[in-house]
Amino acid sequence: MNDKDLLVCRCEEISDEEIREAIRQGARTITGIKRRTRAGMGLCQGRTCQRLVARILAEETGMKPEDIDPGTDRPPVKPVSFGVLGGVAND
Amino acid sequence: MTRSADVVIIGGGAIGTAVTYYLAKRNLKVIMVEKGDIAQGTSSKCDGNVLIHDKLPGYDASLAKLSQDMFPGLTKEIDYDMHWTRKGSLLLIESQQEMEVAKEFCRKQQEQGLPVRIMDQYEVHEDEPKLAKDIIGGLETQCDGSLDPMALAYGLTHGAQKLGAEILTYTSVTGIGLNSDGSVGKVITDKGEILTKNVVNAAGIWAPEIGAMVNLKIPIKPRQGQILVAERTFPVARRKVVEFGYLMAKFEGDNYQRSVPPEMVEYGIAFVFEPTHANNFLIGSSRRFVGMDITCHNGVLKALAQRAVRFFPVMKDINVIRSYAGLRPYTPDHMPIVSDSEVPGFYVAAGHEGDGIGLSLITGKLMTQIICGEQTEITIDPLRLSRFADENVSA
Ligand SMILES: Cc1cc2nc3c(=O)[nH]c(=O)nc-3n(C[C@H](O)[C@H](O)[C@H](O)COP(=O)(O)OP(=O)(O)OC[C@H]3O[C@@H](n4cnc5c(N)ncnc54)[C@H](O)[C@@H]3O)c2cc1C
Numbered sequence: 001m002n003d004k005d006l007l008v009c010r011c012e013e014i015s016d017e018e019i020r021e022a023i024r025q026g027a028r029t030i031t032g033i034k035r036r037t038r039a040g041m042g043l044c045q046g047r048t049c050q051r052l053v054a055r056i057l058a059e060e061t062g063m064k065p066e067d068i069d070p071g072t073d074r075p076p077v078k079p080v081s082f083g084v085l086g087g088v089a090n091d
Numbered sequence: 092m093t094r095s096a097d098v099v100i101i102g103g104g105a106i107g108t109a110v111t112y113y114l115a116k117r118n119l120k121v122i123m124v125e126k127g128d129i130a131q132g133t134s135s136k137c138d139g140n141v142l143i144h145d146k147l148p149g150y151d152a153s154l155a156k157l158s159q160d161m162f163p164g165l166t167k168e169i170d171y172d173m174h175w176t177r178k179g180s181l182l183l184i185e186s187q188q189e190m191e192v193a194k195e196f197c198r199k200q201q202e203q204g205l206p207v208r209i210m211d212q213y214e215v216h217e218d219e220p221k222l223a224k225d226i227i228g229g230l231e232t233q234c235d236g237s238l239d240p241m242a243l244a245y246g247l248t249h250g251a252q253k254l255g256a257e258i259l260t261y262t263s264v265t266g267i268g269l270n271s272d273g274s275v276g277k278v279i280t281d282k283g284e285i286l287t288k289n290v291v292n293a294a295g296i297w298a299p300e301i302g303a304m305v306n307l308k309i310p311i312k313p314r315q316g317q318i319l320v321a322e323r324t325f326p327v328a329r330r331k332v333v334e335f336g337y338l339m340a341k342f343e344g345d346n347y348q349r350s351v352p353p354e355m356v357e358y359g360i361a362f363v364f365e366p367t368h369a370n371n372f373l374i375g376s377s378r379r380f381v382g383m384d385i386t387c388h389n390g391v392l393k394a395l396a397q398r399a400v401r402f403f404p405v406m407k408d409i410n411v412i413r414s415y416a417g418l419r420p421y422t423p424d425h426m427p428i429v430s431d432s433e434v435p436g437f438y439v440a441a442g443h444e445g446d447g448i449g450l451s452l453i454t455g456k457l458m459t460q461i462i463c464g465e466q467t468e469i470t471i472d473p474l475r476l477s478r479f480a481d482e483n484v485s486a
Contacts, residue, residue, distance in 0.1 A: 026128065026258075032131075035128075036245060043323070074413045075387055076411060081407060082400050082406040086400050088407065
């Protein structure tokens with residue numbers, strides 16, 4: 001297996017090459033990469049892969065790591081069931 | 092650097108990219124200007140439904156059907172996977188009173204030749220076995236489909252680029268220069284000027300700002316909607332499922348009251364289930380006027396979850412992994428603006444509220460026909476900006 005097939009986002013099974021292709025298509029932020037590839041959209045919501053994605057973005061574009069927008073965190077912070085969220089868990 | 096173009100399109104959402112694509116197909120020199128990334132506005136904070144079922148019988152439904160029927164061809168024409176599927180949709184009927192309204196709605200749509208039908212209690216539960224047992228029927232629209240809305244915008248951009256369109260991202264339009272006769276002369280951006288006689292305002296909820304650059308009032312207001320994203324799971328339902336009350340929430344029907352808890356009315360909540368190509372699902376919908384705010388309101392999230400469990404009790408134990416909010420470009424009569432204006436060369440394609448993904452393709456085509464001075468595929472009278480002329484708008 002070479003670098004290209006390396007999985008960056010394990011939840012959604014997105015490879016290093018797919019991340020680079022999204023950048024070639026014009027993505028310049030972590031969110032832009034996420035929207036094009038689904039990297040970071042899975043169960044862990046990018047907690048594992050976000051730093052790796054940022055590193056590839058810096059590598060491909062020459063952006064400084066500190067200039068990379070970390071993207072937006074959205075509630076819930078941890079997965080919560082529809083029942084608990086809706087207050088109908090014990091019906 | 093000063094560029095020049097036949098037409099400049101402002102905004103790279105579903106609408107701007109569709110207009111750009113159809114204009115580029117005419118061998119015109121087009122430049123699309125987007126202040127950020129493609130689809131960074133409402134077109135990445137929405138669902139991807141391409142629907143007839145929530146359109147009022149008549150013009151509204153005809154326009155939606157014309158657009159919907161363009162998707163199968165487009166997704167073949169452009170070499171980009173937009174995850175288009177056409178499995179139909181189902182509206183859930185909760186009460187006898189809703190059944191009466193639904194039957195009338197169905198009859199009128201059938202008269203228009205649309206493939207819709209009523210399902211009885213037995214049939215609806217056969218169709219979706221995980222439904223709450225008390226649902227008494229459904230309204231099926233066989234032709235409804237869905238896709239990934241961001242992939243639609245990326246795909247249209249990709250297609251337009253192949254046809255020679257120039258795409259300027261991370262470029263903001265800051266002004267529009269008029270000639271001495273009052274017609275459009277150039278578009279001014281933070282990265283230089285573009286000489287052009289034609290400009291299309293496809294800036295969604297920002298369309299009023301662009302309109303103000305040429306002293307035009309455009310009555311579009313942001314109407315917020317929130318979405319819950321579920322974890323990947325077994326199929327809860329096989330296709331798009333919506334509560335019939337959605338129509339009431341969308342059109343603010345006054346002669347009909349839903350029997351739901353008060354917060355559902357206050358937040359404009361109506362259950363919408365959308366399975367995605369990634370084997371998870373999205374839950375909506377809410378409708379509130381909260382200005383440009385795209386943070387999620389906890390009360391709304393709670394109400395959405397509650398409503399979801401009401402229709403599909405199995406969801407109780409499924410996890411929500413994320414939520415987001417988007418701003419629908421709302422107009423006072425719920426119809427988009429696809430129009431020329433009193434400023435020669437200034438066109439508007441905006442205000443598609445909750446239908447901009449579904450109506451994107453017909454909007455692109457109509458705008459192209461308007462600019463090329465051709466007869467439009469369907470009358471655009473209900474879409475003209477001038478219909479708001481008498482209104483005291485505070486845009
Ligand atoms: C929760 C929710 C669910 C929805 N579900 C559906 C659905 O299932 N089906 C459906 O058909 N519709 C749906 N919609 C509606 C749909 O998302 C919108 O109608 C559509 O995205 C509008 O597209 P647009 O291109 O007009 O606007 P946008 O996507 O917002 O694009 C406008 C663009 O203009 C750019 N811009 C603004 N100002 C400037 C400037 N000065 N210079 C350059 N660029 C500028 C912005 O950056 C933006 O990218 C939903 C909406 C929401 C909120």
